[in-house]
Every structure is written in structure tokens, then in C-alpha cells.
Amino acid sequence: MTPQPTLERVWYAYLLAVAVVGLAAxxxxxxxxxxAAHLALHGGVLAVxxxxxxIAVRRSAAAARPWRVALGIAGLPxxxxxxxxxxxxxxxxxxxxxxLELDRxxxxxxxxxxxxxxxxxxxxxxxxxxxxxxxAVPILAGIGAGRGRGAAAFDRAMLALVSGFLASYLGYLLxxxxxxxxxxxxxxxxxxxxxTAPLRAWIDAxxxxxxxxxxxxxxxLTVLSLCLLWRWHRPxxxxxxxxxxxxxxxxxxxxxxxxxxxxxxxxxxxxWLRLCDWLADRDHWPRVTxxxxxxxxxxxxxxxx
Numbered sequence: 001m002t003p004q005p006t007l008e009r010v011w012y013a014y015l016l017a018v019a020v021v022g023l024a025a026x027x028x029x030x031x032x033x034x035x036a037a038h039l040a041l042h043g044g045v046l047a048v049x050x051x052x053x054x055i056a057v058r059r060s061a062a063a064a065r066p067w068r069v070a071l072g073i074a075g076l077p078x079x080x081x082x083x084x085x086x087x088x089x090x091x092x093x094x095x096x097x098x099x100l101e102l103d104r105x106x107x108x109x110x111x112x113x114x115x116x117x118x119x120x121x122x123x124x125x126x127x128x129x130x131x132x133x134x135x136a137v138p139i140l141a142g143i144g145a146g147r148g149r150g151a152a153a154f155d156r157a158m159l160a161l162v163s164g165f166l167a168s169y170l171g172y173l174l175x176x177x178x179x180x181x182x183x184x185x186x187x188x189x190x191x192x193x194x195x196t197a198p199l200r201a202w203i204d205a206x207x208x209x210x211x212x213x214x215x216x217x218x219x220x221l222t223v224l225s226l227c228l229l230w231r232w233h234r235p236x237x238x239x240x241x242x243x244x245x246x247x248x249x250x251x252x253x254x255x256x257x258x259x260x261x262x263x264x265x266x267x268x269x270x271x272w273l274r275l276c277d278w279l280a281d282r283d284h285w286p287r288v289t290x291x292x293x294x295x296x297x298x299x300x301x302x303x304x305x
Contacts, residue, residue: 004283008053025089081208099258116188125192127250141225148233152286160276168217177213181255219265
């Protein structure tokens with residue numbers, strides 16, 4: 001049977017959820033022009049998704065592949081940034097103070113203050129560089145899957161990664177949370193050497209949505225990327241493992257995330273990957289053989305982590 005446009009269906013579900021929440025949150029206190037602009041932006045993304053869907057159905061998954069990549073690269077930052085308008089209107093309570101209480105209970109104080117005295121400047125510099133390079137991790141995971149096992153593995157990896165980003169964004173709708181560095185000043189500064197300060201300033205300026213803590217998308221997508229490389233390109237897994245672990249640590253040590261954000265982000269990565277496996281199998285996406293050639297679902301079993 002012809003593979004179905006599973007990834008586009010995930011986009012549809014995400015855009016519908018955001019539109020419904022936007023309409024529900026847009027009461028009399030919200031300017032109609034702001035709500036209209038928010039919906040129009042997502043309508044523009046929807047139009048592109050429809051085009052990619054049409055290409056996948058009328059032509060082939062191979063023809064849709066570069067369009068799917070382009071939509072992921074351009075569309076994900078757009079819908080993430082758009083959350084900065086929506087989340088203040090659906091922020092029912094300050095979840096960040098709940099997570100602060102957990103940090104203090106688990107670590108005996110604010111994690112940043114507990115750890116900061118033990119972090120030399122060079123380690124802060126390294127952590128900040130790794131954190132700033134986060135997006136390279138899922139990109140390398142997708143490329144590695146394709147290099148290791150071919151186009152079928154690349155397509156499945158892209159399904160897991162793009163939908164994983166969208167799932168983390170929906171998490172922000174459920175539990176919109178500010179990060180530690182936004183909520184309160186810390187007694188001990190975490191300072192690096194040369195690049196730390198400009199990198200922090202650049203990240204703060206580029207990140208339009210500050211309610212993006214729960215779950216930690218950095219952690220979820222990093223763990224998801226490691227699973228994909230373990231499955232389909234083991235040499236790259238071992239090369240990426242050290243910086244990936246540093247990246248996860250940096251989310252807390254540099255005060256971007258609460259500990260619970262990281263724990264939940266790591267916990268949902270594997271179930272999300274298995275859900276994507278099920279969706280792809282149900283929709284007749286080619287599975288991947290040990291040699292990397294695509295086969296029909298009825299003739300081979302898919303690799304698993």
C-alpha cells in the first residue's frame with residue numbers, strides 16, 4: 001500500500017490544537033488584531049503543510065522529502081516563537097514555583113547556587129557552547145540515520161524528530177513554565193571565559209518564548225536523537241554521546257531548566273519514539289533492513305532501540 005502522509009497529519013493535529021487554544025484564550029481582553037495575526041500565521045504554516053501533503057500523496061515520499069525537511073527547518077522556529085503570544089493567556093498558575101520547591105527539596109537549595117561554586121570558568125564556557133549547539137544534535141541524528149540505513153531510516157527519523165519538537169511545544173500549552181534564570185536572581189553567578197556572555201545574550205534575544213521549560217525540549221530531542229543513532233548509526237552514537245550528556249547537564253547547571261523539566265523530557269523520549277514507530281507502521285511506511293534498504297512492512301521487521 002502507498003505510504004500515508006503521517007508527518008503532515010501530526011502537523012495538522014498540532015496546528016488544530018494551537019488554533020483551538022488560541023480561540024479559547026482570546027477573550028475580550030485580547031486585541032482581535034493580535035488573535036487574527038496569530039491565527040493567520042498558523043494558517044500560513046497550514047497552507048505549506050497542505051502543499052507538502054499533496055506532493056507526498058500525488059507524487060511520492062521521495063518527492064516530498066526535501067519539502068518536509070524545509071518545513072521542519074523553517075516551520076518549527078516559527079510556531080515555537082508564536083507561543084510567546086499564546087502562553088501568557090493560558091498561564092493558569094506559576095508552575096515554576098512548584099518546580100523551584102522540588103529543586104530545593106531534592107538538592108537542598110537552588111541548584112544553581114549549590115553547583116556554581118564547583119564550576120570553573122572553563123567548564124561553564126564548555127557547557128554554554130554545547131547548549132548553544134543544541135540544534136546540531138537532531139540534525140546530525142537525521143543525517144546519521146540516512147547515512148547508516150538509507151532513505152527509509154531518514155524518513156522515520158524525521159518523523160520522530162519533527163513530531164517530537166511539536167509534542168514538546170504542546171507540553172508548554174499544558175504546563176507553561178518560566179525557567180530558573182527568569183524567575184529569581186541567584187546568589188552565585190555562573191561565569192565563563194570569552195564566549196559565554198555573548199552566547200547567553202544571543203540565546204535570550206533569539207528565544208521569543210520564555211515559557212518553554214516543561215518538558216525540556218533540549219533533553220527530549222537529545223535523548224530521542226541518541227536513540228535514533230543507536231538504532232541506525234552506532235558509530236555516530238558514540239561520538240555524539242559525550243556532548244549530548246553535557247548538553248543535558250547544561251540545561252540545569254546554566255539555569256535554563258528545572259530538574260523536573262529534564263526528568264520528564266528524558267522520560268517521554270522513548271515512548272514518543274515507539275509511538276512514531278507505530279504510526280509509521282500503521283501508515284505503511286517502508287521499514288529498514290540491516291543493509292539499509294527499504295522493504296514493505298509485510299516482509300520485514302523494523303529495527304528497534
